[in-house]
Amino acid sequence: MTTVSTPAASPVAPAATGRSPSRVIWDRIRRDRAAKFGMVIIVLFVLIAVTAPLLTMINGWSPYDFDPTAVDKRMAGVPKGILGGISAEHWLGVEPVSGRDIFSRVVYGAQISLLISVLAMIVSVAVGTVLGLLAGYFGGWVDAGISRVMDLLMSFPSLIFMIALISVMPEGNRVLLLVAIMGGFGWPYIGRIVRGQAITIKHREYVDAARVGGAMGASILFREMLPNLTAPILVYATLAIPTNIGTEAALSFLGVGVRPPTASWGQMIQESMLWYEVDPMYFLVPGTCLFLTVLAFTLFGDALRDAIDPKGSR
């Protein structure tokens, strides 16, 4: 006698039910090796940034401590020993001339780079989302005005402008200034995406239903429409971080980033320019950190986009 298989024994049914959309996305990311690699590196650098004071305590060198004994005065200040002065004392070597510990500076540099990039991302996503929603939902002159500003900002030669703006601003908190300027030039990119999405969903039934039900502007925008735009905003936010890390480093590299002696990766690379021939480790260490972080965020952002929209072309 053959038994009829019960629904519970069917291999498909249980897997297909009971998974929330975010769970589905999470499972997809976990299966993606590149995404996992990216995630591990991101977590590593975030941990390094957060525990920077602890790490430098173990290491015994603050990022501002000079160590004249680690550099060779007779050789114009080249670090003593091989590979830029790597030793048990200085784990990643020292800077030429000053003898400051590169490990400690890279660790604190991670703090600055990540802090500025994430804050600037938050600024551009917040401004871009609100203005994009307003432009898309209201249309008319609101849309025309916001869209013109976006077009204008996007045709600015932004790097020249950022440098120029930072260099004319009065002395103050450089970190906040960088965040404001990078966020200020970054928002049109997310604003455009949100505007486009808002236009396509504003006539959906659930939005109409909310309107008929007496919901007012702000409530429709943020309660009804915003939750449906989470996916593209999330993807954009993740991919904006590596861009911001690169921009912050480029600005520091061009001499308008955070002020010395505060350490940032771009600034370390700028200072190492003169030494690339005699002390390549000086630029290889911060350069590699920069490269790995940007790569990790890009891998993770790409995987997130694929997971949210598996039909996407990449």
Add this chain to the structure above:
Amino acid sequence: MIIYLSKRLAAAAGILLVICAVTFVIFYVVPSDPALQACGKTCTPERVAEVRAQMGLDRPIWEQFGVYVVGIFAGRTLAAGVECGFPCFGFSYQNSLPVWDLLVDRLGTSVSLAIGAAVLWLIVGLTVGVISALRQGTTLDRSLMIATLTSASLPVYFVAMLLLLFVVRVTEILPYPAYVELAEDPMAWASNLILPWVTLAALYAAMYARLSRAQMIETMAEPYIRTARAKGLPERTVVVKHGMRAAMTPIVTIFGMDLGGLLAGAMITETVFGLPGIGRLAYDGIVKSDQPVILGTTLLAAFFIVLANLAVDLVYAVIDPRVRYS
């Protein structure tokens, strides 16, 4: 079409005017006094005031702005009796040379850098992208995509320094770049620009490879590709004539904007390699708060970006007959 074109031209001119005004305002509030710089530290206050009047800096901002904009088209005569012919962008505070001459002088370098790099990144990027798309999912595809991601994540100056270290210092294949005019010695021009070209192209080639791969995969899944195959066309024709032509349309847009942005100078690349281009000029201008130079370079950069946008939209109609203007 003519209405569309004139509308677009008017909008472009408007954007340039606004950018000019914004730049003007930003540098009007600069704390440093150009008159004091031009005059020197030993100047008496009376002399500084005199110089300021000569430079026209004592007049209200809107008047200075008006004089500047009119001067671009009509030329102007400075208070000291110096003639500044069309197109007048003023004189550099650093060396008193006309900004327009400085721009023209530096443009060759930036254009050489941008065009050479563009040729390189288009060839490499599109080849990698198309091969990857046609071999989608294979080990070759995966390795190429890992390579492009790596290349796209490397900051420009880091690539430049790696190249300088390994190509110039360790293996001594190429000398340290020193810019030579094309007309002077084409061979020296090219060999000195190889490193800057590779540096710039590394980033863009990676982006173009990823983009063209995605486009190509999408296009090759279209029904008309199946039709083309079914009617017995050779695979080569299917890929090149039917696949690539359609897949390249969005790339034209991006290419126009990228090239437009680079024509007015790749600031970081020029700075690292010490190339005398517009980007370097802008950077030096900012460092020395040389307002006329900053204004000139910013306007030129914006001009190229706006022009590229316009060109892209027009070219679109030629490549993609579905696009119609209204």
